[in-house]
Amino acid sequence: MRFSRMHLPTLKEVPAEAEVISHRLMLRAGMIRRLAAGIYSYLPLGLLALRNVEEIIRQEMNRAGAQEVLLPAVQPAELWQESGRWDFYGKELLRIKDRHQRDYCFGPTHEEVITDLIRHEVRSYRQLPLNLYQIQTKFRDEIRPRFGLMRGREFIMKDAYSFDVDDAAAGLSYQSMREAYSRIFSRCGLNFRAVEADSGAIGGNFSHEFVVLAESGEDAIASCTDCDYAANIEKAESRFVDSATPSPEPTAAAPVEVATPDCESIKEVADFFGVAPEATIKSMIFESDLGFCMVVVPGDCEVNEIKVTAALGAEWLEIPPPARIADELGLPVGYLGPLNLSIPLLVDRQVPQMGEIICGANRAGFHLQGVLWGRDFKSQQMADLVLVRAGDLCPRCGSLLQIDRGIEVGHIFKLGTKYSEKLKATFLDQEGQEKNLVMGCYGIGVGRTVAAAIEQNYDDNGICFPYAIAPFKVALLNLDLKSEEVTAYCETLYKELQSRGISVIYDDRNERPGVKFKDADLIGVPLRLTLGRKGYKRGILEVKSRNSSVNEELPLDDRAPLWRLLDELAANDSRIPSQ
């Protein structure tokens, strides 16, 4: 591509809307433009990167035996009513009406559609296993779209759905997708982790997330510094050490009520009593479909709502506003405690071994000192309810856990028969028995993967694309358009690169050299070839890689070293993990 003819509107200044680095750079590099909140157009450069990721995905999905389809973006309400998700999915589901006032939605995901398709097609175990995928635009009406392509409302996703005869076979499909995903993200040049995850709204009983490590990531993951345990922070567990130390003699026979004006946070309470947060407990009211309950954890811990939801067996969980807690329960937020409670109490497993603790008195402005588990309060329900922290012990091997931030680019789920039951997708097995198909689903955020790659590969001058997804592998800079020799050489080299199938951008613009260098850096071209009048006189072509690992001068009359270099780059920069 000739730069002079390409629609590549690079920006010197950063639009104010951009917060994170990938968003800023994608705007500046002329890859995307915003149309509305969370809705973006792909410009030529952005689309090239996107297509590169898509191509890698297609290759690996096909290699794993999946077949590409394209399902409708607009889906009838009936299907969603049949699966029960029409009422359940919430406001994220963009609902639309056609001219006959019939209800439709713009697909946020395609379990219903694919299951409907398959139930009409698949009759026999002989047709299984089956794995179908598509790369398609989805719409989720996110409460708060942000960060450019990282959290758009309209976004491009690869989603795959597997159908198997039983759990064991579904496990094989899952495993094969897990491997395919590892290959995909490796080939994209990303530093990622596959972590155990909560299966969330999609449903199902087992899932892994693929998380690209990045400071700006919205996800936190816990991983073991020793073994290969890694899990989303929401799911992560830590090893519980039951230190059966006998509690020291109680200092008093009963808790003492102490006036603690304006002490509503753990920190304020701990400071007031002159103790560490670990000597207090945090009491929080939650509301779920099962009613109100109180959750109690050590003062220095954070409640993990996912674990609370699971421990309760609830469908949903939220923290009611303080006014509601006051009105409904007559309890003062900031001074809550587990004593003399009229609602169910859920206690973290660490609490019983805390000894004497400080907690709220359920009376505004007062806390209780010298509270003892067992004597002063008790609970039938005890569980692991807290978020893991760096330094906690790995549940598998007991080594230390570390916490990293990352961007979720892929998510795979074992769905089981959740959708096949609802939508009556069955087949006849070898014995002629009718059975529900066992499903799995597998998603990759394609645009988000491009953003994540940038988030992980940039410097002060712009994007440093991994070779595999770089829109252009080579930038050829002609610094002296007026020189006939230089231009003739560049034109020849340009055509030669093209004929070798190397995607190249030839900067033939009538611009000053500085502009060309800046643009080549900004758009992240891995290899830069530069020729100006001086170089031509010396008979050399300047070759520099974006990450500066290569910086040399090659003779103009021998291109063999250049081809060798390009082959190396291509080979090194899209590694596939050795299995």
Add this chain to the structure above:
RNA sequence: CGGGAUGUGGCUCAGCCCGGUAGAGCACUGCGUUCGGGACGCAGGGGUCGGAGGUUCAAAUCCUCUCAUCCCGACCA
């Protein structure tokens, strides 16, 4: 949906408190000079000041409403 903020040429923003001629830089057009890390000079084009209503002799500026966007919390590829 809560909490905070912002809407002024394509982009970044000043002007608003204290009402009176709409500004700068970047980008764009023309000419000239320049030419290895986002050049310079001169001359230009381009703005219903988000929208509606109000106050006023007079509103970008003050008031009311509305829309949009961004940032902080719950959802998710």
